[in-house]
Amino acid sequence: MDLTRRDVLALSAGAAVLALTGLEAAPAFATPEAAHESLMAFTGGKTPQSGKISLTAPEIAENGNTVPVSISVESPMTADNHVAAVMLLAEHNPNPGVITFHFTPMSGKAQAATRMRLAKTQNVTAVARMSDGSVFMDTKLVKVTIGGCGG
Amino acid sequence: MATPKPRVRVPKSASKDEVITIKTIISHNMESGQRKDKQGKIIPRKIINKFACKFNGKPLFSCDIQPAISANPYFEFNAKVAESGTFKFTWIDDDGSVYEAERSIEVK
Numbered sequence: 001m002d003l004t005r006r007d008v009l010a011l012s013a014g015a016a017v018l019a020l021t022g023l024e025a026a027p028a029f030a031t032p033e034a035a036h037e038s039l040m041a042f043t044g045g046k047t048p049q050s051g052k053i054s055l056t057a058p059e060i061a062e063n064g065n066t067v068p069v070s071i072s073v074e075s076p077m078t079a080d081n082h083v084a085a086v087m088l089l090a091e092h093n094p095n096p097g098v099i100t101f102h103f104t105p106m107s108g109k110a111q112a113a114t115r116m117r118l119a120k121t122q123n124v125t126a127v128a129r130m131s132d133g134s135v136f137m138d139t140k141l142v143k144v145t146i147g148g149c150g151g
Numbered sequence: 152m153a154t155p156k157p158r159v160r161v162p163k164s165a166s167k168d169e170v171i172t173i174k175t176i177i178s179h180n181m182e183s184g185q186r187k188d189k190q191g192k193i194i195p196r197k198i199i200n201k202f203a204c205k206f207n208g209k210p211l212f213s214c215d216i217q218p219a220i221s222a223n224p225y226f227e228f229n230a231k232v233a234e235s236g237t238f239k240f241t242w243i244d245d246d247g248s249v250y251e252a253e254r255s256i257e258v259k
Contacts, residue, residue, distance in 0.1 A: 094218075095218065100214060100215040106211045107229050114214075114226050115224070115225050
């Protein structure tokens with residue numbers, strides 16, 4: 001069989017696609033369902049409402065190894081009405097859980113910032129649980145150019 | 152890896168009931184347990200899994216950390232200071248080591 005330049009190009013393109021899909025399948029990524037499960041475990045089965053909490057994250061993260069994120073929740077932060085905890089979830093990371101912040105009335109303001117890893121472009125969710133048990137959430141889509149979970 | 156070195160930034164003084172911002176960072180690889188070495192073996196997970204801050208012995212802020220936090224974990228949070236005192240910061244490693252730092256603040 002004679003291989004023309006065109007054949008060679010077509011073949012190598014096919015091989016490249018195969019190699020890519022192979023790589024993509026290697027690390028086991030979490031699913032939105034797994035993220036939903038940990039969310040429900042955190043809220044005690046309640047579906048979070050939107051509002052009160054705001055999540056700040058870059059629209060495009062060049063490096064998924066260190067993505068700055070911050071959360072802030074509207075609350076008077078008094079002994080009977082404060083934010084108890086805020087959980088961050090990344091649904092397409094190998095594990096959906098990222099971090100849980102625990103606040104106290106001494107925090108003054110329910111605000112926190114950190115840097116997280118993102119394996120690929122995905123939704124990042126922040127869920128706040130108030131001292132009275134009500135839950136609020138906010139979601140941001142972060143586009144990732146280089147994934148940050150190894151593999 | 153060298154012993155993780157914590158760094159903390161707390162204002163030296165504040166007025167009563169002022170809400171201050173505290174920034175902390177600690178040098179740590181935060182090995183996620185997802186990466187493989189050259190032989191294809193998985194490098195075991197070794198991260199800081201808990202961080203806590205106490206003010207005059209009372210819990211102020213803490214976090215439960217998972218491997219999705221970047222290397223050299225950085226945390227920024229707030230505190231409302233009613234009196235002079237000492238902030239105590241604790242980081243707990245997967246291998247059980249505890250790293251600590253302390254800062255005092257004067258309330259005028």
